Amino acid sequence: xxxxxxxxxxxxxxxxxxxxxxxxxxxxxxxxxxxxxxxxxxxxxxxxxxxxxxxxxxxxxxxxxxxxxxxxxxxxxxxxxxxxxxxxxxxxxxxxxxxxxxxxxxxxxxxxxxxxxxxxxxxxxxxxxxxxxxxxxxxxxxxxxxxxxxxxxxxxxxxxxxxxxxxxxxxxxxxxxxxxxxxxxxxxxxxxxxxxxxxxxxxxxxxxxxxxxxxxxxxxxxxxxxxxxxxxxxxxxxxxxxxxxxxxxxxx
Numbered sequence: 516x517x518x519x520x521x522x523x524x525x526x527x528x529x530x531x532x533x534x535x536x537x538x539x540x541x542x543x544x545x546x547x548x549x550x551x552x553x554x555x556x557x558x559x560x561x562x563x564x565x566x567x568x569x570x571x572x573x574x575x576x577x578x579x580x581x582x583x584x585x586x587x588x589x590x591x592x593x594x595x596x597x598x599x600x601x602x603x604x605x606x607x608x609x610x611x612x613x614x615x616x617x618x619x620x621x622x623x624x625x626x627x628x629x630x631x632x633x634x635x636x637x638x639x640x641x642x643x644x645x646x647x648x649x650x651x652x653x654x655x656x657x658x659x660x661x662x663x664x665x666x667x668x669x670x671x672x673x674x675x676x677x678x679x680x681x682x683x684x685x686x687x688x689x690x691x692x693x694x695x696x697x698x699x700x701x702x703x704x705x706x707x708x709x710x711x712x713x714x715x716x717x718x719x720x721x722x723x724x725x726x727x728x729x730x731x732x733x734x735x736x737x738x739x740x741x742x743x744x745x746x747x748x749x750x751x752x753x754x755x756x757x758x759x760x761x762x763x764x765x766x767x
Contacts, residue, residue: 525758537567538756558631565621624686714755714763735759
């Protein structure tokens with residue numbers, strides 16, 4: 516396979532009810548000699564806590580600094596991804612958000628789902644309930660959720676009525692210890708990825724997301740617009756963020 520090319524588009528929308536967008540995201544691509552690198556990340560300020568917008572912005576800024584440092588290493592011929600420095604960057608984000616919260620006398624937090632591509636390899640870092648999906652075609656289509664939600668269901672019984680609520684179990688900035696999933700994967704020609712906050716999938720299940728990615732796989736802008744508009748049409752009240760990415764090679 517010859518060099519890879521990355522086609523990417525993203526949207527972050529305040530949604531139909533909220534006044535402040537507490538989601539933050541970044542997507543960027545760089546060419547280094549005959550290789551390509553890309554950073555794609557979504558952070559969602561935790562609802563019910565304070566300063567969610569600042570928490571998500573802090574996290575995205577720190578991840579961006581890590582990526583810039585990795586580009587320097589990559590351009591110097593160090594082809595492996597430094598997952599230790601990535602972990603330290605997320606831990607540093609946690610400390611910064613906790614200090615910000617303590618200074619203001621509040622509690623804050625954010626999710627993070629990040630995909631960093633360095634030519635034919637990539638790393639996924641994940642905390643919380645934002646998501647990363649991959650659509651891959653070999654002989655058949657394979658659609659996978661690449662992240663596991665850090666959440667649980669809480670059942671309440673009030674006056675004979677049972678309600679089930681999804682509760683976040685881990686995020687960045689709320690406490691010192693938290694779960695951080697870091698996974699290295701291979702990148703293949705024809706792969707498609709989608710990163711999103713929960714505003715995308717709470718009203719649109721995985722089968723709908725897969726169908727959209729398959730149908731519009733050659734138009735990342737259409738994928739993003741269709742899923743954001745679909746969430747708003749289904750009266751999703753949260754902020755809505757999505758990044759769509761396709762991978763292709765020069766011999767396609």
